[in-house]
Amino acid sequence: MTTQRMTFAKAINTGLRKALEHDPKVMLMGEDIGALGGVFRVTDGLAKDFGGDRVVDTPLAESGIVGTAIGLALRGYRPVCEIQFDGFIFPAFDQITTQLSKMHYRSRGRLNLPVVIRVPYGGGIGAVEHHSESPEVLFAHTAGLRVVSPSDPQDAFTMIQQAIASPDPVMFFEPKGRYWEKGDVDTDADPLAAASTLDGARVLRSGTDVTLVAHGPTVATALKVADAAASEGRSVEVVDLRTISPLDTTAVAESVRRTGRCVVVHEAPVLYGTGAEVAARITEECFYHLEAPVLRVGGFHTPYPVAKLEHEYLPGLDRVLDAVDRVLAH
Amino acid sequence: MTTQRMTFAKAINTGLRKALEHDPKVMLMGEDIGALGGVFRVTDGLAKDFGGDRVVDTPLAESGIVGTAIGLALRGYRPVCEIQFDGFIFPAFDQITTQLSKMHYRSRGRLNLPVVIRVPYGGGIGAVEHHSESPEVLFAHTAGLRVVSPSDPQDAFTMIQQAIASPDPVMFFEPKGRYWEKGDVDTDADPLAAASTLDGARVLRSGTDVTLVAHGPTVATALKVADAAASEGRSVEVVDLRTISPLDTTAVAESVRRTGRCVVVHEAPVLYGTGAEVAARITEECFYHLEAPVLRVGGFHTPYPVAKLEHEYLPGLDRVLDAVDRVLAH
C-alpha cells in the first residue's frame, strides 16, 4: 500500500480521477468545473485530461444540472454534479426531492439513478451569505437519497468512489472548511473492494465517559474536544456518523450503552437538525443506559450570520466542551 | 358571539374573505384560485367579489409565485400564496429558503415580508403521487419562517387571519384530508384581538397517563386515540402543537412532567421528522420525569406510497394506540 499525504480537496480530486478512469460512463457536471477546476479546484486538471464531454461546464442553472443529470443517468451515464456552494443547491431542490429520490421507487426498481451530487458545505471560511450553510437534513428526510459526508482525506477518497459506484443517488456533502487539511491516503487500494463507507458510522477514538457524535466538519472538532477533555481526565469516545441517511445508530448505541452519556454536534442549526434524530433514536435505544439526556450542540435558529460572527455561531471547541461538562454534570 | 357550523375549507375561505375586507393590501395569488376557486374551492367566490387584481390566477410557476409575492410585499402588499398541493412546493423552495426567510434578517429588520404560503398537505385522500406529502419540517429547519398548521375549523379561521396579519412570513399548512370536516366557528370574534395562535401549543384534552402530541391532520386521530384508550381505562392527554416553528414545548413539557410518558404523531416520515425535535427537547426538559422514552409514530422512510396502501402508511388509530400501549408498558 502506498499512502500519499494530500489535502482533502486533492483526495476528492484523486477519487474523481480514478472514477473517470475506471468507468467511461462516469462524467462530471457543474458550474466552472472545467478550465477553472471549480471554485475550490476540486476538479483541477480533470477537464484537460478527460475532455469537455466528460467534465462539463454547464449553464448556470442548478435545476438544469440535476435534471439533465437524471436524464443522462437514464441513458446509462453516471453523472457527478458539483453544486458550487451549499446555499445554491435550492434551485435544484425540486429535481432532487421529487425526481431524483423517487425514480427507483416509482419504477418499482426498473430504473436506477446513479447520480452523485457533490455539495461543498459548512462554514468557517469567512464567506459572504449563502456560502457557509449545512442543509444536509433537508435531504436526509427524503427517502430514496443517500446522504453522506466524509470527514478526512482517506474517507473522502474512498467515499466519493463508492458513492459514484452506488446505484442509488447520493448527496455528497464535502466539509469545505476542511478542504485544505492534509491526511494520508492509500491511493492504491481498490475502494470498491473495501468495506462500504456508505452504510454506517465509525468509532474514531474510544473513550468511556461520554460519546461524542459528529459528522463532516465537526469530526475534527470532536477529536480536539476529546484531546482537551483527556487533559482534564475525561475520556471521550468519538463517533463519526459518515452517513446521515442511512442513519445507523448501532455504533453510537453500542458506545452509549457503555458511556451512558451522549453529545451530538453539527454545524447546522439544532432546531430540526440531524442531531434531533440521533438524540431521539439513541434515547429510544438506550433509555435505561442514559445517565443524562442526549445534548446537542450546533448552529442557532438564525440565518448563517455575518463572517465576523461565525465563530460564535459555529459549535467550536468551547461550546462542545461545555456540553461535555454539562452532560457529565447531570 | 355567533357560531356557525362550517367545513374546515369554508373556515379558511371565510378567514381569507375577512382579511381581504379588512386590509386592502391583502391579496391572494396562486394557480386556479380565481374562477375555479382553487382545486379545493378554498378561494371559492373570492375572485368574483374582490376582482382579479386581488385574487390573482398566476402563471404555472411556483418559484414565480413566491418570488413575485416577495416583490409585492416589498411594495407594501400582503400576498397570500396558494400552492396547489404539498408536492408542488419544491420549485419554490429556493425562493422560500434563501429569500423569503432571510430578508428581514439581511436588512437588519428594515424590511418585513408579510407573506403567507398556504399549502394543502397530508394524505388520506386517495390521490396520485406528489399529492399527499407532509414536508413541514423542510421549512421549519430554516430560521425566519413561521410554520403552522391548524387542526380544526375554528383554529383555521383564526390562524389564517393571524398569519396574514403577522409581519413575518408564515408557511401555513392545511390538512387537506380534513377540509370537509365540520366544526363550529365564531365568525364574529376579531381574531386579531384574540390570543396568538402562532406561538404555541394548546391542550385539547387532559389526561394523566400519557401525553400525545400531534399537529394538523393527526390531531383528530389523537382525539380518537384518547377516546379509544379511555374505553380501556387509559387517560391520554392530547396536545395540539399548532406551530412547528416556533416549537413551544412548554405545554408539552408541563404535561409530560405529570404523565411521565409521551408519544408524538405526525404524517411525515419519522426519520428526521418534526417528532425527532419534540422527542429530543422533551427528553432534555423532562429527563427525570420520563418513565419511558418518547415514542414517535409517523410515515415510513419511503416515498408516499400508492393510494391503495396509504392507510397502512399513515399513522392511524391502531398504530398510535400501539405506541400508547408500548409507552405504557415500559
Add this chain to the structure above:
Amino acid sequence: MTTSGPLTDDGLVQLLTPTGERVDHPDYTPRVAHLDDEALRGLWRDMVLVRRFDTEATALQRQGELGLWAQCLGQEAAQVGSGRALAPQDYVFPSYREHGVAHTRGLDLTELLRLFRGVDHGGWDPTDVNFHLYTLVIGSHTLHATGYAMGVQRDGAVGTGDPGRDTAVVTYFGDGATAQGDVNEALVFAAVNNAPLVLFCQNNQWAISEPTTRQARVPLAARGPGFGVPSVRVDGNDVLACYAVTAEALERARSGGGPTLVEAFTYRMGAHTTSDDPSRYRSAAEEDYWRQRDPIDRLTTYLTATGALTDAFRAEVEAEADALGERTRTFVRALGRPETSTMFEHVYATPHAVVDAERAWFEQYEASFAGGEQR
C-alpha cells in the same frame, strides 16, 4: 379566434382543414407524401382506439374503479401524429396525458391505468417501449429528456446517417408548463448542447382553469428562437400536419441539427381530470366551437371522401375498440391491492438500515394482528 397572443391560430401548419380537405404546404406536404391509404387508415384507427380507451377510463373512474383520470380527448391528432413519426430507437418523455403517444409506442394502453387506480406510481418498464413514466410535476421531465438527449450524443447516436442508429428524444408538455423555470432551462441546455431533442408542446388552451393567456402573451412557439431553438406552430387537430412537423423536427435532431420546439395548437375537449369542473371557467359556446373541429372527424371526412375508409374497415376498428374496452374493464377490475410490504420495496437499490428496520418492525406489527388482535 384571436389574431394575436397565445391563442391566435396565425401561422399554423395545416395539411387537412377542419372540414376535411387536403391543403398543400410547400415544406410539409412532402413529409406525408409516402403515407398511403393504409397508413392513413392506421392513423385513423389509432385515434379511434385511443379515444375509446379514454372514454372507457373516464367511465371506470366514474364507477369508482380509478382514483383519477386525465382525458386526452381532443388531443388525439397531436399525439398520434407526432407519435407515429417516431422511430423505434427514439425515446419519449411524456407528461401525464399522452395516452395517444403511449399507444403509438406499442405500450398496451391498459398499463397506464395502474397509476390512476392507485396501485403503482409508474406501471411499465420504460425501456421496453422507449416511453418514460408519466411525470406529474409540471415541466420536470423536460430536463430529463434534455439530459437523455445529451447521453444520446455521447453515445455517438446522432448524425451517423444510419437510420437504425440515429436517435431523437421527444418530450411532451402543456401550455401551462411553459411558465415553469425547468422548461426554460431545458431550452437553454438543449440549445447550448445542440441536443437531439424535440420539445413538443400541446397548447390545449387550458392549464386546468387558466387559459393560455395567463401563461404567455405571444404564441408559445415564439419562445424557441429566443433560445436559439427553431420552432414551428402546427394545427394540433390535424394529424397529418402533426406527423409532418414532427418528422421534420426528428430528422433535424437525429442528423445533428439540434433541438426544435413544436407548438401543437389544440384543445382540451374534456375536463382537466375527472376531478375538474370546466363549467366553472369556460363557456359551452367555446366547447361547441372546438367540437366542430374534432381531430378525428376531419380525418373521417377526408378518408370517407377519398373512399379509403370503407364500412368494412370501420366495422373492424369498431370491433377492435369494443374488445379494447372490454379488456380495459377486465384489466382494471382485476388490478388488486398490492401487498402492503411492497410499500418498502425499491426505496433504494441497495440496503438501507432505516428502511430495513422499519420494514421489519412493520411486518412484526402486522403479524401481531394475525391472531385477531386488531381493534
Add this chain to the structure above:
Amino acid sequence: MTTSGPLTDDGLVQLLTPTGERVDHPDYTPRVAHLDDEALRGLWRDMVLVRRFDTEATALQRQGELGLWAQCLGQEAAQVGSGRALAPQDYVFPSYREHGVAHTRGLDLTELLRLFRGVDHGGWDPTDVNFHLYTLVIGSHTLHATGYAMGVQRDGAVGTGDPGRDTAVVTYFGDGATAQGDVNEALVFAAVNNAPLVLFCQNNQWAISEPTTRQARVPLAARGPGFGVPSVRVDGNDVLACYAVTAEALERARSGGGPTLVEAFTYRMGAHTTSDDPSRYRSAAEEDYWRQRDPIDRLTTYLTATGALTDAFRAEVEAEADALGERTRTFVRALGRPETSTMFEHVYATPHAVVDAERAWFEQYEASFAGGEQR
C-alpha cells in the same frame, strides 16, 4: 468578434464609438439630445468615481480588510448610463456588482462594503434610495423586481402621465443568470402582467470562468420577444447609448407599455471576484482587446475633443476621487465587529420562542466566561 451567437456585436445600439466619435441613431439620438456638457461631464465624473472606489475596494481586499470584492471594472458605462436614466421614484433590484448603479441612486458607495467586510448581510436601507439589497443567489431578485412592479401597477403609479408619479422598476443581472429558471419566470410574469419593468442584462461575456456561449447560443436580447417582451441590444461600454436605451425602456414601463429586456454588451475587465483567477480560463489577448474599448476612455476622448473636459474639471474630479478613496479606507477600517448578540436580532419581526431561548442561553454562556473561565 464573432458575428453570430451570444458574443456577436451585431445590432448593438451605439452613440459613441470606441474611438470616441459620436454616431447617430434615428431612435436613440433624440434620447440624449438634452444632455449638455455639464450632464456629460457628470456621467464622466460618475464613472471615474465609481472606478476609483472599485480600485480602492480591491486594494482593501488585498490588504485583508474585506473578505471579498466583486469588481465592476469595465461595466461603468452600462451601470452609470442606465442608472442616470432613472427617476427618483423608480426602484432598482441589483445583483451584486452594480456599484455604479448604487452610486447613481445616491447611495454612499462605502455602504456597499459592510457586506463584503463580513459585518452585515445588507448594509443600507433600500427604501432610502430605492435600491434594494444585493442578492447573491443568481437570478432570484428578478422575480422580486417583477412582483414589486406588479405592486406599482396596483398602486396606480403607471400610465398616469404624472412624471413624478409614474414608476418603473429595473432589475440587473448577468449573462450567466439568463440560464436560471427564475429569470425566465420573471419574463413570463412580467409579460403576462405587462409590468412596468426593465430587465437589464449586463452581458459581460463571462459567468466566472464560463463564456456566454456556455449559457446561450444566440444573443441574449433575442430572449425577450419569445416571451412577448421587446428587447434591445446596446453597446454596454457606451454610456450614452446605455442612457438612451434605458430611458426609452423606462418611459415605456412608466407609461403602461410593459416590460423591456435590455442587453448591454460589455466586458468584465477584472476577475469575477478577488477569489478568482481569470488567467486559468481566458487569454491576455482578449483582455487587451477589451482594454482598448474601455468605457471611460471613449468618453474622455470625446469630451476632450469637444473641449468639455477641461483640465480644471479633471483635477476637481481627481481630488474628489482621492477623497472618496481616503474616506473608503477610513470607513472600512472603522467598521468593527458587530456585537455577538446581534446575531440573534431580526430573525423574526415578532418574538419566536426558540430564538429567544437560544439567545438567552448564549448570553448566559458568554457571561460565564466573563470571569476568565474561557479555555
